[in-house]
Amino acid sequence: MKTAILSVGTEVLFGQIINTNTVYLSQQLNLLGFDVMYHYTVGDNSCRLSEMIELAFRDCDFIITTGGLGPTEDDLTKETVCETLHDQLVMHEPSLQALHEIAKKRGRTMTKNNYKQAMMPSRAVVFDNDAGSAPGFALSEGGKTVVCMPGPPREMTRMWQRSVRPYLEKLQTSVIFYKTLRLFGIGESSLETELLDLIDAQSDPTIATYAKEGECSLRIASKRGSLEEAQSAVDEVIEKISDRVGEYIYSYDDEELAQVVGKKLIDRNITISACESCTGGLFAGALTSVSGISQVFDRSLVTYTYNAKMQELGVKEETLSKYTAESSQVASEMVCGLKEKTGSRICVSVTGLTGPGGGTPEKPVGLIYIGCIFDDRLEVKEIRMRNVNREWNRHYAVLHMLDIVNKMLAQKSV
Numbered sequence: 001m002k003t004a005i006l007s008v009g010t011e012v013l014f015g016q017i018i019n020t021n022t023v024y025l026s027q028q029l030n031l032l033g034f035d036v037m038y039h040y041t042v043g044d045n046s047c048r049l050s051e052m053i054e055l056a057f058r059d060c061d062f063i064i065t066t067g068g069l070g071p072t073e074d075d076l077t078k079e080t081v082c083e084t085l086h087d088q089l090v091m092h093e094p095s096l097q098a099l100h101e102i103a104k105k106r107g108r109t110m111t112k113n114n115y116k117q118a119m120m121p122s123r124a125v126v127f128d129n130d131a132g133s134a135p136g137f138a139l140s141e142g143g144k145t146v147v148c149m150p151g152p153p154r155e156m157t158r159m160w161q162r163s164v165r166p167y168l169e170k171l172q173t174s175v176i177f178y179k180t181l182r183l184f185g186i187g188e189s190s191l192e193t194e195l196l197d198l199i200d201a202q203s204d205p206t207i208a209t210y211a212k213e214g215e216c217s218l219r220i221a222s223k224r225g226s227l228e229e230a231q232s233a234v235d236e237v238i239e240k241i242s243d244r245v246g247e248y249i250y251s252y253d254d255e256e257l258a259q260v261v262g263k264k265l266i267d268r269n270i271t272i273s274a275c276e277s278c279t280g281g282l283f284a285g286a287l288t289s290v291s292g293i294s295q296v297f298d299r300s301l302v303t304y305t306y307n308a309k310m311q312e313l314g315v316k317e318e319t320l321s322k323y324t325a326e327s328s329q330v331a332s333e334m335v336c337g338l339k340e341k342t343g344s345r346i347c348v349s350v351t352g353l354t355g356p357g358g359g360t361p362e363k364p365v366g367l368i369y370i371g372c373i374f375d376d377r378l379e380v381k382e383i384r385m386r387n388v389n390r391e392w393n394r395h396y397a398v399l400h401m402l403d404i405v406n407k408m409l410a411q412k413s414v
Contacts, residue, residue: 001034001035001061001062001171001172002035002037002059002060002061002062003029003034003035003036003037003060003061003062003063004036004037004038004039004040004056004059004060004062004063004064005025005026005029005036005038005039005063005064005065005066006040006041006042006049006052006053006056006064006065006066007019007022007039007040007041007042007065007066007151008041008042008043008044008049008065008066008067008068008076008077008151009043009044009067009068009151010043010044012067012151013041013042013043014043019041021066021067021151021153021156022039022066024153024156024157024160025064025066025160026039028165029064029168030176030178030221031175031176032165032168032169032172032175032176033172033173033174033175033176033223034168034172037059037060038056038059038060040052040055040056044068044074044075044076045076046076046079046080049068049077049080050080050083050084053080053081053084057144061143061144061145062144062145062146062147063144063145063146064146064147064148064149064164065077065081065146065147065148065149066149066150066151066156067150067151068080068148068151069117069134069135069136069148069149069150069151070117070134070150070151071113071114071117071133072113073113075116077148078119078120078121078137078148081139081146081148082121085121085139085140085141085144085146086141087121087122087123087124087139087141088121089119089120089121089122090119090120090122091118091119091120092118092119092126092135093118094126094128095117095118095120095126095128095135096115096118098118098128098129098135099114099115099117099133102133114133117133117134117135118135120135120137121137121139123139123140123141124138124139125137125139125167127149127159127162127163127164127167128163129150129155129158129159130162131154131155131158131159132150132152132154132155134150134155136148136149136150136159136163136164138164138167147164147167149164173225174223174225175223175224175225175226175227175230176221176222176223176230177221177222177224177227177230177231177233177234178219178221178222178234179219179220179234179238179253179254180217180218180219180220180253180254181217181218181219181220181238181241181249181251181252181254182215182217182249182250182251182254182255182256182257183215183216183217183218183245183250184214184215184216184248184250184257184399184403185247185248186216186245187211187216188209188210188211188216191209191216191218191245191248192209194245195207195209195218195241195244195245198237198240198241204223204224204233205220205221205222205233205236205237206219206220206221206222207219207220207237207241208221213392213395214392214395214396214399215257215399216248217254218241220234220237221234222234250403250406257399257402257403257406258286258287258289258290258402259289259290260406261287261290261402261405261406261409262287262289262290262293263290264406264409265293265296265297265346265409266290266292266296268409268414269295269296270296270409271296271297271298271342271343271344271345271346272287272296272297272298272344272347272348273297273299273300273301273338273342273344273347273348274287274299274300274301274338274348274349274350274401275300275301275302275303275312275335275337275338275347275348275350276300276301276302276303276349277302277303277304277325277334277349277350277351277352278350278351278352278353278354278368278393278397279350279354279394279397279398279401280302280304280394281300281302282394282395282397282398283300283348283350283398283401283402284297284300286398286402287300287402298342298344299342301313301338303334306325309325309330309333309334312337312341313333313334313337313338313341313349314333314337314340315330315333315334315337316333319333324363325351326351326352326353326363326367326368326369327351327369328371328380328382330351330369331349331350331351331369331370331371331380332371332380334349334371335347335348335349335371335372335373335378335380336371336373336378339373345375346372346373346374346408346409347371347372347373348370348371348372348373348401348404348405349370349372350368350369350370350397351368352366352367352368352369352383352397353366353367353368354366354368354390354393354394354397355387355389355390355393356389356390359387364384364387365387365393366384366385366386366387367382367383367384367385368382368383368385368393368397368400369381369382369383370383370397370400370401370404372401372404372405372408374408374409374412375412377408377412379404381400383397383400385397
């Protein structure tokens with residue numbers, strides 16, 4: 001069923017609040033097999049809201065709205081939907097009783113505008129709101145349906161889970177199943193080239209590529225009569241994709257790289273330490289975002305200056321003088337010194353130039369070196385990043401550190 005999501009509220013339109021409702025509903029509706037075609041946002045204006053409903057119904061049979069169900073004068077969603085779908089508001093006694101109970105619990109007297117929230121379209125299916133005071137409803141006419149829910153995310157998600165989703169499940173005859181693969185080390189254009197014949201031939205399942213902060217995602221989705229059929233179709237395509245670009249895939253479950261690495265370390269009880277120069281502790285920040293990482297994460301030393309590298313890690317002064325801090329030799333001595341200091345099974349170091357200044361033709365901004373030891377195996381890798389900006393360079397350096405650790409874990413089974 002072709003679907004539009006319509007967010008109502010001037011505060012949303014002006015960007016005064018973040019619209020998390022649309023993200024949540026898009027995900028949930030897709031899982032139910034609804035084809036979300038459009039996202040609309042309109043302010044608290046009845047004429048424009050009515051126009052937007054009529055516009056959405058040109059291409060869609062189903063609209064879901066959030067916001068504008070409150071008791072104040074600018075809460076106009078219910079009245080506008082009712083008028084647009086040629087119905088009239090009547091008092092809904094169960095909603096009125098619920099409002100009286102809320103007022104009693106709070107020790108308040110209902111005001112005149114509170115009664116407005118108990119008025120419902122006469123043909124509506126009403127959804128009670130046990131997290132707030134504004135009931136929702138579904139109203140249909142001529143094969144077109146509007147579902148209206150409150151704007152506060154806590155109330156909206158609660159109503160969706162308890163009432164709206166079960167209501168919609170009865171309307172759908174198909175389901176959508178999808179998986180999101182996460183990849184690192186290949187650009188979006190190269191990824192598309194590797195999979196172009198699969199993408200060109202797609203109908204169901206569908207394949208979509210996305211670029212995200214130095215990495216890529218693949219979304220494979222299928223719409224079938226049953227969950228089992230859809231899942232089988234998606235898995236078949238994933239197998240073909242893995243045969244071509246499997247070396248770049250780090251997650252088949254839409255997980256962040258830090259989460260993937262952290263879970264592997266915890267599951268295998270492998271200790272890890274880090275020493276960071278140009279990333280200034282960002283690697284440690286990424287890894288310690290993983291729940292339970294304290295079981296295996298020992299420490300991270302931020303050794304930013306020459307003195308810190310020499311005093312904390314035993315980097316030789318002559319090595320720094322001859323090669324500078326931005327060198328494979330220093331990255332190697334840093335990680336070897338860390339291994340000796342901590343005894344962690346995995347030790348990783350990073351040093352380099354993240355800008356904006358300090359680069360030379362021989363050593364441009366974006367040049368970094370990463371050293372990694374797993375037990376007795378040492379690797380030092382040179383990375384030449386696009387010099388986007390300092391923040392991006394530092395973020396991308398951390399992804400490379402995590403990627404190296406992830407690959408070393410994959411190469412060693414114990």
